[in-house]
Amino acid sequence: MAVLHVSPLSSKITPKLSPCLRPHRSNSKPILCLCSSDYRAHQQHLPRLEKIVAPVHHFSSLGESIARASLLAVLSASLFLADPALAFKGGGPYGAEVTRGQDLTGKDFSGKTLIKQDFKTSILRQANFKGANLLGASFFDADLTGADLSDADLRGADFSLANVTKANLSNANMExxxxxxxxxxxxxxxxxxxxxxxxLRDDQREYxxxxxxxxNPTTGNATKDTLLCR
Structure with a gap:
C-alpha cells in the first residue's frame, strides 16, 4: 500500500510502504503518513484533507507550515492524477459548466465569454453562439450543424474533425x-x-x-482575400 510520508522539518515527500493512516514517530521525529487507498475518501475538495492534517500537533510552527502545504499540494495533485474525471471540473476557465461530450442541442451561449471552453465531441446542433467570445475554444469532433456562430470571436478555435455544415459564420473572426x-x-x-x-483542405477552400x-467588420478583411481565393 503506497503512502506519503511528510517530515515536519522538511518539504520533502517520499513514497514508502506502510499500512497506516495516523501520525507516528520514527527516529524521534514526528511523521504523518497517509495511505493511497484512502485518497478517494477525501477527494473533490481540500477541506477534508485539512481535517487529516490539522489534528497533528507534534509539528513545530515552521515545520508545520512546510509539511502541511506540501502534503495538501501533493494529495490534491494525486487525486487528479488517479482519477481523470476529478480533474475535469468544467468546460473552461470562463465557463464552469461541463460542456465536453454533452448534448447541447439548441443551447443559448449568445454573448457569453467562453475563452478556451472545451466543447470536444459535443452535440451543438442549432446552438446559439452569436457574439460569443470563443477565443481558443475547442470544438474538436463536435457537431455544429446549423449552429449560429455569427459575430463570434473564434480566433484560435479548434474545429478539427468538426461538422460545421449549415452553420451561420457571418462576420465571425476565425483568424x-x-x-x-x-x-x-x-x-x-x-x-x-x-x-x-x-x-483548410483544398476542396473546402474551393467550395x-x-x-x-x-x-469582416472587426478586421476589415474581405472574406475572399482571407480564403486566398483566386
Whole structure:
C-alpha cells in the first residue's frame, strides 16, 4: 500500500510502504503518513484533507507550515492524477459548466465569454453562439450543424474533425483557427467571415470561395482575400 510520508522539518515527500493512516514517530521525529487507498475518501475538495492534517500537533510552527502545504499540494495533485474525471471540473476557465461530450442541442451561449471552453465531441446542433467570445475554444469532433456562430470571436478555435455544415459564420473572426481532418463547412453562411491563417483542405477552400463575400467588420478583411481565393 503506497503512502506519503511528510517530515515536519522538511518539504520533502517520499513514497514508502506502510499500512497506516495516523501520525507516528520514527527516529524521534514526528511523521504523518497517509495511505493511497484512502485518497478517494477525501477527494473533490481540500477541506477534508485539512481535517487529516490539522489534528497533528507534534509539528513545530515552521515545520508545520512546510509539511502541511506540501502534503495538501501533493494529495490534491494525486487525486487528479488517479482519477481523470476529478480533474475535469468544467468546460473552461470562463465557463464552469461541463460542456465536453454533452448534448447541447439548441443551447443559448449568445454573448457569453467562453475563452478556451472545451466543447470536444459535443452535440451543438442549432446552438446559439452569436457574439460569443470563443477565443481558443475547442470544438474538436463536435457537431455544429446549423449552429449560429455569427459575430463570434473564434480566433484560435479548434474545429478539427468538426461538422460545421449549415452553420451561420457571418462576420465571425476565425483568424488562426484549426480546421484539420474532415472538417466540413458545407452549406454554411460565411458572409464577412475572416478565415485568415485557417488551414483548410483544398476542396473546402474551393467550395468556400464560391460562396464567399463581404468584409469582416472587426478586421476589415474581405472574406475572399482571407480564403486566398483566386
Amino acid at each position: 488562426g483557427a484549426l480546421a484539420t481532418g474532415n472538417t466540413s463547412f458545407r452549406g454554411s453562411i460565411i458572409t464577412g467571415a475572416d478565415f485568415t491563417d485557417v488551414p 468556400l470561395c464560391k460562396v464567399a463575400d463581404g468584409v
